[in-house]
Amino acid sequence: MNGQRGPGRPRSEAARRAIIDAAIAELHERGYAALTMQGIAARAGVGKQTVYRWWPSKADVVLEAVAEWAEEQVAVPDEGSLEADLDAFLAATFRQRGQRPLLLGLMAEALLDPAFAVQLRDRFLLARRAAFRSIFERAAARGEVAPDADPELLMDLVYGTLWYRLMLDHAPVDDELGRRLSRLVAREAKATPSA
Amino acid sequence: MNGQRGPGRPRSEAARRAIIDAAIAELHERGYAALTMQGIAARAGVGKQTVYRWWPSKADVVLEAVAEWAEEQVAVPDEGSLEADLDAFLAATFRQRGQRPLLLGLMAEALLDPAFAVQLRDRFLLARRAAFRSIFERAAARGEVAPDADPELLMDLVYGTLWYRLMLDHAPVDDELGRRLSRLVAREAKATPSA
Amino acid sequence: MNGQRGPGRPRSEAARRAIIDAAIAELHERGYAALTMQGIAARAGVGKQTVYRWWPSKADVVLEAVAEWAEEQVAVPDEGSLEADLDAFLAATFRQRGQRPLLLGLMAEALLDPAFAVQLRDRFLLARRAAFRSIFERAAARGEVAPDADPELLMDLVYGTLWYRLMLDHAPVDDELGRRLSRLVAREAKATPSA
Amino acid sequence: MNGQRGPGRPRSEAARRAIIDAAIAELHERGYAALTMQGIAARAGVGKQTVYRWWPSKADVVLEAVAEWAEEQVAVPDEGSLEADLDAFLAATFRQRGQRPLLLGLMAEALLDPAFAVQLRDRFLLARRAAFRSIFERAAARGEVAPDADPELLMDLVYGTLWYRLMLDHAPVDDELGRRLSRLVAREAKATPSA
């Protein structure tokens, strides 16, 4: 086992929480761009070293906060059809308000730092896709998915459109969008591409 | 017209070019994240003030460089069908190699700075959509687009998927993707959504 | 002669006055340390080049303003004795209020720039000593000055004390000081130093 | 006492010394007017912030250097009479060569910045006057000072003349000047001012 501790003072859970909370608070008050390790440490009442000891950058602190939420997984009850399942799933996803600035900040960091991009993809974005994929598997069992359909591309279509609108802010991300995407994806899943 | 000059020494075109070129060079050599106004000015052999006088941030310098290329517009010859047109257009778009880091850097900046996001959207991204839209109009004239189709959503699907893959780098952005998207969009444009 | 003009537009007296006046105004409003060539030109509504064409530095502009006042020479009426003459002269000198910051600024410049120190000494300070010296000559004619007295040293004593108190501001520069210095100098002028 | 340290890394004495030394070196090589915080930090191999953390301006750095020397107090042995004591003291004072540019630089700064003027006066100039004052007290004990003499004015005379000549550089500051001033001050200290 690995639970045994070595010598020395154990990591302070209080400090961990204070840091995460300080990061979230700063983020809501002043935005992601204004986040600094310095500011997080000061607000948490913690030495800078304590932050650096556990997270290499501000993005990693925020990612840990986000990952906490991501674990409270979106339930995907069976609605009877692929389109209905998707519609419910997307509606639940879009309902997460107030996270837009946070998500955009993380994505910005990922675009500037390839190492963090890997973190973000593996610890957050792919987790989301997993939920999506389970819906497809259920639909396949129901015979709603053509054998040569490509669920990966369909997921890219949905998440791509979602992120694109989040980023550009030229069109809404709302239930109407959810319904259209659901219908489109359901139709394409069944389509016989070449006939 | 507006070409007339006021009093005072006119702006130096040589300095403008040197700055743009220096920015591009730094970007290729050391990446977007390592770009600094200081570095651009030094490399261009120019005072920092001269950079700040005309561009408020490094992102705006890069955007001007990108905008130059964007003006060399992508020609969209008529290939006879919506699918063929789209395929040609996307192939041409994907062919622009080496610009990935640059585009991701600009997008990162836009995600962190809403004011710049507007710039990027209006001066670059919407210009790209215009080309796309003209293809749709041609297809509509050919009767390939159902009356209740939504070209805006279809464009979001394509560009969304493109950006999503560029950013996450979990799947390729290649001709194969172009063909699939072309076929999908052509099919959806014709689809009778609800019947 | 040298008064004849060559070809070309003659110097604008209006610009000259505007610059001097702007310098004085800035000086009174924001202090010598905050003076800048840029600020003077802007306030005078004049191009920077016009200032630089005629004065090499802000100190020279201010010096020209000061020299104007210095030419309105202190009259030294005959009061009947060396002590009385000195007392009247010093009282008149000390009366020039509001010029302390200006004088200190010029002196500061002189201390930092040897070339300007020469200007200040020759165009301003030595002019002041000339008035002082004429008082001594009058006293010598009256037999109030011992043959081996050194008027130069006595002038240094008076002006030195004056400047020292102006600079350090640890003791007042007032009529009381004037009277003490007058008495002391008159006594020393007569003294037989070594006997 | 106050020597106890709180938490945190203690101030680096090595950095302090390097900064002071760099300032002195720059001063000798390029003069006070060319001193910059930037240059001091670079030469000391130290971050600019470390300089700013402890001194608000270049003048304060130099003042600390000067204050070090000032603490190595001028001894004032008893020479038997006021005139002899003064002569010895002034000779010792004038002997401090090479400090003229430094002193003038500090004075210039004081003239431009009233806050620094207070620093310079209290931490340096008044310390010098203290030595002078002790000579007077010794003379008073010997009966060489008239009861109504004003030592403060006499000190102003001496230091005023000294600074005046240092600044204007129109006459030497040498032993001859020292002897004349000593004789004059000794005579004036005894003088019955009004009889």
Place this chain on the structure above:
DNA sequence: GGGTAACCGAGACGGTACGTCCAGTCTTCGC
């Protein structure tokens, strides 16, 4: 009266230093 020359305003130019901020690291004390 048509040059020619020196002035004028405006303002951009290459630079240098400013003083601040933050990144990461290091060094101390106390738990």
Place this chain on the structure above:
DNA sequence: GCGAAGACTGGACGTACCGTCTCGGTTACCC
């Protein structure tokens, strides 16, 4: 050894002026 504190080197930030330059335009003179 962890944690708070805080000083350390390093470097970019955006600003302010410096002193120079390059414009279009304006007076003067002098042929």
